[in-house]
Amino acid sequence: MAAMRKKKAVKTPKGDQTSKLILDTALEMFRERGYEQTTMRAVAEKAGVSLGNAYYYFRSKEHLIQAFYQTMHDEHVVLVLPALEKLDTMKARLLTVIRLKIDVMKPYHQFAGVLFKTAGDPQSPLNPFADEANAVRVASIQLFEKVVEGTKARIPKDLRAELPYLLWVYHMGIILFWIHDRSPKHRRTYRLIDRTVEMVDKMIYLASNPFMRPLRKHALALVDELRDAAEDIMDQEEEPK
Amino acid sequence: MAAMRKKKAVKTPKGDQTSKLILDTALEMFRERGYEQTTMRAVAEKAGVSLGNAYYYFRSKEHLIQAFYQTMHDEHVVLVLPALEKLDTMKARLLTVIRLKIDVMKPYHQFAGVLFKTAGDPQSPLNPFADEANAVRVASIQLFEKVVEGTKARIPKDLRAELPYLLWVYHMGIILFWIHDRSPKHRRTYRLIDRTVEMVDKMIYLASNPFMRPLRKHALALVDELRDAAEDIMDQEEEPK
DNA sequence: GCGGTTAGTTGAACGTGTTCAAAATTCCGC
């Protein structure tokens, strides 16, 4: 529970229990009846605590969602790391990571859309242009670093450096797609994953080709720009054109 | 005002006035003090109407934002159409459309982020995977249809059909970036526009090349998949693999 | 065991988004 985003660090085993109880209760209720339809009062009552107590552990209703996102990430990591050890092609590794992510989130399909409620918030872990202070976001991108570093594919250094971020953005897109997917067992999402992973794999291969270097450099410079949006210091014309 | 998303169609000139007054008041207050800090009570009071009256015209606070988005689109169209008549290259047309969009939204930079508050909502005009019922979204994509159809660039038919949607998604990305941009006069955003428009132009040129047809077909099929996420009918395996 | 500190818990109250029945105003046909 220590990795969970909470109002304050829980100091006792009893507090740990209460915190977990509140979160579990909330997630279950979100799943059953939806996020908007679940009130904090209902969560507290079902968990057998006071409303204020729920707020003692979770600063806001939205923080429950962030805790959920953290939980999803943690579960994802647990599944991914052993799986990656058996795979060495870029394609297989990426396919596994993305599929497992959807698998992990599956029970929460109904309310997963609220994850994107703060997509425009610079502090949101889901925001591609966010500042980088968010721990889950950092950790999630690091997982893609592992995908990249463990592959046998020959990838130029400059591309290797940016790929985790790009793959992370790609995976956010897949999650967004999945949220909208109403096909049986989200077949459409898995199909899209299959196809896009294949395409991404090819693109990485193409982009790694030496004759693509100028174009690649150019594109990667743009990616760098994308990540600078949240810099709030004076823009100092870092690169001569 | 008729194009504005409201609780109910306004039936009288007086109603029109009140509706406009409320919206103008709200947007001004959003700009001055931010969306979250502006209460519906404050808007109503400043507009000189009752709180319930504000809700008579705008179903929710969020609907004010949607009316804002509609207003931005309307203003954008007014500027874009005459400008496009003077341009025929893809690059120039696209550059103009994107730049003007940022120009139009500029006064509202402070609260434009809330536009993305409903990015995960299938009904949101901003959502790339949304169902297509939203009028502003449709109209916005149609504007990019005009960009495409008025260009002298030779673009294959299949790409032409998908390009407005893709350009629209691209432009949403630019807006999201802009929201985070804190550089003076959003220089970073304009710079990114310049560079990405150039890149997009090149990609269109490349993708239009006959030897790219198989790859293009493949990619466009994926784009088609992307737009199907919101279909809530049974997935009938439309295409043989 | 006591006292002080820390951690956890409570429930009344606040602010804000929203609703809705009633009242007021406007519209329109006769």
Place this chain on the structure above:
DNA sequence: GCGGAATTTTGAACACGTTCAACTAACCGC
């Protein structure tokens, strides 16, 4: 101009997210 219908306006009340002062429980040093 009147009456009925339609439209607009109102403000009290509701629901829900959130806060916070007061209380309770647990911890720890002496």
